[in-house]
Amino acid sequence: MEFKVIFIMCFILFRKLVPVEMGEIQKMAANSPPFNGNSIPDGAVNKKLAANTPLFNGNATDGAVEENYNLDVENEYRSKTEELIAARSKYGSVNEMPYIELKNGQKMPVLAVGTALLEPKLIKHIIRAAIDLGYRAIDVAFIYGTERPVGEAIREKILDGTVRREDLFIMSKLWSTFHYPELVEKACRASLETMGLDYFDLYMIHNPMSFKEGGDPIPTIANVLQYSDYEYLDAWFAMEKLVHKGLVKGIGLSNFNSSQVSRVNEKGSIKPLVNQVECHPYLNQERLITFCKTYDVAISCFGTLGSPGTPVDYKSPGVKPVIGDPIITTMAAGMHITPAQMLIRYQLERGHNVVVKASSAAHLWENIQSLNCRLTQNEVEALHLLNKNKRNFSFIGMGDTHKNYPFKDSF
Numbered sequence: 001m002e003f004k005v006i007f008i009m010c011f012i013l014f015r016k017l018v019p020v021e022m023g024e025i026q027k028m029a030a031n032s033p034p035f036n037g038n039s040i041p042d043g044a045v046n047k048k049l050a051a052n053t054p055l056f057n058g059n060a061t062d063g064a065v066e067e068n069y070n071l072d073v074e075n076e077y078r079s080k081t082e083e084l085i086a087a088r089s090k091y092g093s094v095n096e097m098p099y100i101e102l103k104n105g106q107k108m109p110v111l112a113v114g115t116a117l118l119e120p121k122l123i124k125h126i127i128r129a130a131i132d133l134g135y136r137a138i139d140v141a142f143i144y145g146t147e148r149p150v151g152e153a154i155r156e157k158i159l160d161g162t163v164r165r166e167d168l169f170i171m172s173k174l175w176s177t178f179h180y181p182e183l184v185e186k187a188c189r190a191s192l193e194t195m196g197l198d199y200f201d202l203y204m205i206h207n208p209m210s211f212k213e214g215g216d217p218i219p220t221i222a223n224v225l226q227y228s229d230y231e232y233l234d235a236w237f238a239m240e241k242l243v244h245k246g247l248v249k250g251i252g253l254s255n256f257n258s259s260q261v262s263r264v265n266e267k268g269s270i271k272p273l274v275n276q277v278e279c280h281p282y283l284n285q286e287r288l289i290t291f292c293k294t295y296d297v298a299i300s301c302f303g304t305l306g307s308p309g310t311p312v313d314y315k316s317p318g319v320k321p322v323i324g325d326p327i328i329t330t331m332a333a334g335m336h337i338t339p340a341q342m343l344i345r346y347q348l349e350r351g352h353n354v355v356v357k358a359s360s361a362a363h364l365w366e367n368i369q370s371l372n373c374r375l376t377q378n379e380v381e382a383l384h385l386l387n388k389n390k391r392n393f394s395f396i397g398m399g400d401t402h403k404n405y406p407f408k409d410s411f
């Protein structure tokens, strides 16, 4: 009897103390190869991810087209590359990127380039072109598997004198398998090392669900997702130490609902600076945003265009993302701007940071031109009316049975 108790206690302790083989994380990080996009070990992950990641191809008129073009066609790839290399001489650059002042005094540029699911062959060109055109914030995450090429492109742009490190705002996210406190710093250091950086400007908890620690970012047994014994608050306390150690300048959250934001805010000795959430007219997040304001938590938006680039298997047939909404296209046409510019501007008028992804120089430029248009209060109100509280990134099959799944209730 006694023996059994000791056995169970040892088992629990062992699980608590040695949840992972540390080598695995380093391996995962080291294995994020620049150009094949396979840095996430499980092929299924990328697909799942596709359904849950901010995607945006920047084409204001039709998302499906760009997603289907075949980059294996060497010519297409070559002309895209050439266009990206020539971006600055063709379009020029935005000299002054406005910023949001975070409550710790950090200046967060209002536009950030997204890096999830970019065509691997083009990533470095896209990031270099984005910096050439005037983007100053870059949004990455361990789970996107793009840290290495993005980091390389950033360092090249610093080396060639286009920007200094301190001109850039680089944000990344702690993945769900690293909430165990000891893993937080390891994961952060591994990401920094993969990117060749000394620090992140902002490091966020990618989402509030904690997955079983280990080498598999989506750990399943017989198709059942395995959860961790730890939770986001454990991760948060460890995130605070990253600030003290100078590994990150600021810390924040992503995909947290209002109760979770307030819990971190109450328990944390460092308060979250940002909550990065899906946000577009179909999911305008008014209540969450109002709530976050009371804690001075800034909003960063993804899925701003309603994710026209999400792979076809994840779309309801016949249903169009918000960028194709007739009200959007008509309003934008009347204002002589593109629907993409209107949707980005909508968020800028609300004081948000916007993460936008594009895979061509034309789209990068189109998106950054949202800095040069304005929406009136009435136009903003008109867009608010499109709200349906419908989200595209609902983490179905990716933690929707977790106790901290954020989207069960209203906001």
Ligand SMILES: *[C@@H]1O[C@H](CO)[C@@H](O)[C@H](O)[C@H]1NC(C)=O
Pocket: 059, 060, 061, 062, 065, 066, 362, 363
């Ligand atoms: C976006 O897609 C449309 C529709 O196929 C295409 O005609 C257009 O050239 C693309 N826009 C840009 C800026 O590349």
Ligand SMILES: *[C@@H]1O[C@H](CO)[C@@H](O)[C@H](O)[C@H]1NC(C)=O
Pocket: 282, 306, 307, 308, 309, 310, 314, 315, 316, 319, 320, 321, 322, 388, 390, 391, 392
């Ligand atoms: C996003 O959600 C809207 C409904 O709000 C839907 O019409 C659209 O098809 C969704 N987009 C994707 C890519 O699933």
Ligand SMILES: *[C@@H]1O[C@H](CO)[C@@H](O)[C@H](O)[C@H]1NC(C)=O
Pocket: 257, 258, 259, 260, 402, 403, 404, 405, 406, 407, 408, 409, 410, 411
């Ligand atoms: C936020 O998520 C938690 C965990 O699932 C849930 O208990 C809570 O009710 C949610 N809060 C809101 C306001 O939706």
